Amino acid sequence: MKNTINLICLLIFINSFSQEQKKNIYIFINQKPTLQIKNDTLNIQQFEINFDVKSSINPIHLTIDKSGNLIKNLTIKSSSNEIVKFKYENIKSNNIPLLINKKNIFNFLIYDEIVSQIKFKNFMNILNTFNVYIINAEYNSEEYFMAKKVNIEKYIGL
Amino acid sequence: MISLVHISKTFSSFGKTIFINFINQIIMKTKTKIQKLLFVIVTAFLLFSCEKELYEDSIKKDYNGKTEILIGKEAEKVALRLKNILESRSTLDNGSLARTITLDIGTINYDEIVKIIDTYGKENYTFEIRYPIEDDKKFGNLILQEKDNYTTVKLIEYYMTDAFAQEYKLNYDLKQFQGNIKFIPIYTDNPCPDPELIVQIGNVPANCIGCGGGSNNNNNGNIPGGGTINPGGNNYSEPLIITITDGDTSQDSGEDNTDVPNWIIWNPPTFGKLSIDPITPTDPTTPEDPCPQTTEIGILYPVDKCSKTFLEHLDNTSRKWLYTHNEVHNDIMNYIKNSPNCDGANEFAKDAIDSFRNGGEVDFENKIIYDPTFMYTKTDCIHKKLKTNSNDFYYQMLSTFDNNTNYNLTFKVGNTPNGDWGITKGSSTTSNNYIITISQNIENGSNLMRTVTLCHELIHAYMLSTLESSGLITFDINGDPILNINCATGTNYNTINLNTLSISDRFVALLCALNQNGTLTQQWTHDLFNSANFDVNTYRQELENLIYNEYDWNNEDINFKNQAIIVFGSNWKHEIAKGVSWIGLENTQEYTTFINSYSTDIPKILYLTDIRNKISTANNNCL
Numbered sequence: 001m002k003n004t005i006n007l008i009c010l011l012i013f014i015n016s017f018s019q020e021q022k023k024n025i026y027i028f029i030n031q032k033p034t035l036q037i038k039n040d041t042l043n044i045q046q047f048e049i050n051f052d053v054k055s056s057i058n059p060i061h062l063t064i065d066k067s068g069n070l071i072k073n074l075t076i077k078s079s080s081n082e083i084v085k086f087k088y089e090n091i092k093s094n095n096i097p098l099l100i101n102k103k104n105i106f107n108f109l110i111y112d113e114i115v116s117q118i119k120f121k122n123f124m125n126i127l128n129t130f131n132v133y134i135i136n137a138e139y140n141s142e143e144y145f146m147a148k149k150v151n152i153e154k155y156i157g158l
Numbered sequence: 159m160i161s162l163v164h165i166s167k168t169f170s171s172f173g174k175t176i177f178i179n180f181i182n183q184i185i186m187k188t189k190t191k192i193q194k195l196l197f198v199i200v201t202a203f204l205l206f207s208c209e210k211e212l213y214e215d216s217i218k219k220d221y222n223g224k225t226e227i228l229i230g231k232e233a234e235k236v237a238l239r240l241k242n243i244l245e246s247r248s249t250l251d252n253g254s255l256a257r258t259i260t261l262d263i264g265t266i267n268y269d270e271i272v273k274i275i276d277t278y279g280k281e282n283y284t285f286e287i288r289y290p291i292e293d294d295k296k297f298g299n300l301i302l303q304e305k306d307n308y309t310t311v312k313l314i315e316y317y318m319t320d321a322f323a324q325e326y327k328l329n330y331d332l333k334q335f336q337g338n339i340k341f342i343p344i345y346t347d348n349p350c351p352d353p354e355l356i357v358q359i360g361n362v363p364a365n366c367i368g369c370g371g372g373s374n375n376n377n378n379g380n381i382p383g384g385g386t387i388n389p390g391g392n393n394y395s396e397p398l399i400i401t402i403t404d405g406d407t408s409q410d411s412g413e414d415n416t417d418v419p420n421w422i423i424w425n426p427p428t429f430g431k432l433s434i435d436p437i438t439p440t441d442p443t444t445p446e447d448p449c450p451q452t453t454e455i456g457i458l459y460p461v462d463k464c465s466k467t468f469l470e471h472l473d474n475t476s477r478k479w480l481y482t483h484n485e486v487h488n489d490i491m492n493y494i495k496n497s498p499n500c501d502g503a504n505e506f507a508k509d510a511i512d513s514f515r516n517g518g519e520v521d522f523e524n525k526i527i528y529d530p531t532f533m534y535t536k537t538d539c540i541h542k543k544l545k546t547n548s549n550d551f552y553y554q555m556l557s558t559f560d561n562n563t564n565y566n567l568t569f570k571v572g573n574t575p576n577g578d579w580g581i582t583k584g585s586s587t588t589s590n591n592y593i594i595t596i597s598q599n600i601e602n603g604s605n606l607m608r609t610v611t612l613c614h615e616l617i618h619a620y621m622l623s624t625l626e627s628s629g630l631i632t633f634d635i636n637g638d639p640i641l642n643i644n645c646a647t648g649t650n651y652n653t654i655n656l657n658t659l660s661i662s663d664r665f666v667a668l669l670c671a672l673n674q675n676g677t678l679t680q681q682w683t684h685d686l687f688n689s690a691n692f693d694v695n696t697y698r699q700e701l702e703n704l705i706y707n708e709y710d711w712n713n714e715d716i717n718f719k720n721q722a723i724i725v726f727g728s729n730w731k732h733e734i735a736k737g738v739s740w741i742g743l744e745n746t747q748e749y750t751t752f753i754n755s756y757s758t759d760i761p762k763i764l765y766l767t768d769i770r771n772k773i774s775t776a777n778n779n780c781l
Contacts, residue, residue: 034750037763044764050745052680069648074673076641077634079680081576083745156770157578158614158742 025130026108043090051082051120081157082120086150099144228271237268264289272456280305284456295323297460308348315340330461350449464500493522525566532569539780540608551700555620565623570595580611582618583637592619604776610738628662645670688748706735718776725765737769
């Protein structure tokens with residue numbers, strides 16, 4: 001009886017621990033970092049996904065002016081500030097990049113599909129439940145990706 | 159039978175021919191008639207069309223079938239007759255042939271003339287007098303009376319009591335007039351004497367000074383005034399009718415009638431009669447009185463139509479509040495009266511009353527409403543400091559919302575979407591109101607945060623109002639701007655000399671250049687911060703200069719100051735001013751260029767990339 005109780009407690013403990021343990025999500029971004037600060041002891045990079053891009057420009061309406069020349073009529077809403085920034089900070093090797101085997105990557109998203117197909121709020125809610133890593137194209141080998149753990153910074157407008 | 163049949167056939171054939179010819183003739187005649195008819199119709203149509211076009215502005219408004227408002231060419235004709243009379247008098251008086259008569263009364267306006275034909279067939283025309291010096295308690299009308307080739311011109315001046323003038327300013331309602339009325343003869347060739355009158359308006363007795371008295375057969379040379387005749391504004395209400403009678407049908411001069419009640423009865427057509435009209439219908443069997451003692455004239459009394467509309471549409475609570483706050487009332491009425499855009503002014507005035515009632519303030523000169531949430535905040539304190547220097551960019555931007563534009567501005571402190579430091583919204587309605595909301599977090603932050611947020615949002619409001627007035631943006635129902643521009647495909651917008659363009663074209667060129675470069679995004683309102691819309695500087699540069707020049711650096715928090723000096727050295731004020739001027743513009747290409755220019759200076763770039771947090775520790779006491 002005592003063993004059974006101990007087993008149940010252990011299972012509950014393990015279960016609760018496993019729920020707190022976030023899984024990793026890997027974001028593939030082809031773009032270069034928008035900000036890069038680097039010296040011997042410091043490496044800071046900032047990556048950015050701008051959700052405004054996909055809804056920013058409505059179809060162009062073509063017209064012809066009085067002289068017979070082609071005119072593009074553009075209608076553009078202003079920003080809704082749906083921008084997320086990923087900041088990688090490695091100060092004195094406290095956040096060195098990980099080498100991840102492709103086979104071990106289960107949760108991942110690609111920049112193009114994020115920008116074009118995923119809604120900002122949905123994306124932000126999902127990200128909050130994961131440890132977020134950025135995989136930038138320029139550092140990868142055939143079997144391994146270099147993943148950098150990043151902090152999420154939502155843009156606050158003005 | 160055969161022959162009969164033949165004859166019959168022959169006749170029938172002959173008859174057919176005649177019948178056909180007859181029918182043809184009828185058809186031909188009918189055709190000709192139809193053609194003629196068509197010609198007449200078309201000609202008539204063309205003539206009437208032309209006539210309509212020619213006399214389109216000679217519209218008469220008809221009240222109660224006996225009162226007309228003459229405007230346009232109809233008014234001009236009557237005004238010309240009056241002018242000729244006054245000019246002939248003037249010529250007699252001073253021997254000159256001046257085209258205008260400059261006497262003491264002021265200007266005679268013929269933009270609207272009230273015409274009334276009284277019961278006795280006398281045509282009375284009422285002109286508005288505009289005095290050189292406005293007086294809230296006095297207004298005047300010039301009356302031109304015409305009948306049987308006789309003409310009389312009189313000036314009637316209405317002097318309100320102080321109490322009534324005060325009441326009148328509140329509601330523009332003349333029905334309960336209290337005060338004096340002065341009749342001044344200017345010209346008459348009518349042998350009939352003027353009646354001596356005792357005046358009563360509505361239920362309230364009023365004094366009448368100089369109301370006739372007989373010996374005024376010809377008042378030439380007795381003119382107390384006159385005026386130039388000019389078309390003027392359209393600020394007068396629908397007319398009231400004033401009925402003048404001495405209550406005596408005899409042809410006495412009136413000197414013996416002092417104990418006989420005489421009346422001026424106000425009969426406003428839109429409100430119904432206020433008093434008993436003593437005029438009895440003319441009996442056709444009764445011989446016409448050659449000198450009738452009764453007539454009716456119209457009154458053009460001063461009322462600002464926009465103000466009247468405002469008061470009429472104001473809810474009872476606001477109206478009652480307004481009537482008990484005389485200073486605010488006067489400010490609002492003066493603002494509406496002087497505003498070029500009636501609808502916009504009414505909207506702004508309503509918002510202003512709401513703000514006042516809730517403890518806010520209104521700057522009528524710059525058309526700025528300070529919401530109660532903004533009043534006496536630290537943000538308000540910073541705003542007051544920033545607007546003191548009239549040479550500065552901040553003051554200049556505020557001034558663009560003055561009475562010469564259709565736009566007005568509201569400052570608030572409150573919640574902003576997504577925790578933004580500040581937000582500026584426009585309006586999709588006719589109110590033309592821009593609302594700047596500063597986040598409560600910024601109100602609780604530092605002076606530097608408040609300064610940069612106020613300046614940044616004011617630039618948005620200033621920029622958007624310019625774009626809106628240029629017709630380049632509209633606002634959606636949420637107050638967010640929607641850009642709409644036309645870009646030519648054959649133009650290289652990157653090489654255009656902006657200084658040769660109008661403001662509107664300059665904005666179009668800048669935005670089309672962004673489009674051509676593939677960088678036109680929803681961040682366009684921030685991209686424009688980096689464009690040279692001014693002769694020399696960008697908005698961002700102006701913002702940097704403003705903060706550098708106006709911010710109170712000397713009283714800055716010592717720890718903040720020391721850290722800034724460690725990073726930037728003696729140039730710390732300039733570097734901080736530059737750094738904070740980029741806050742909010744972080745998503746622009748220019749910011750990336752700016753921040754990466756520090757990539758070799760690690761302390762500076764670390765400071766600048768974290769500047770939002772850094773300035774949160776700056777001084778937060780605004781005194």
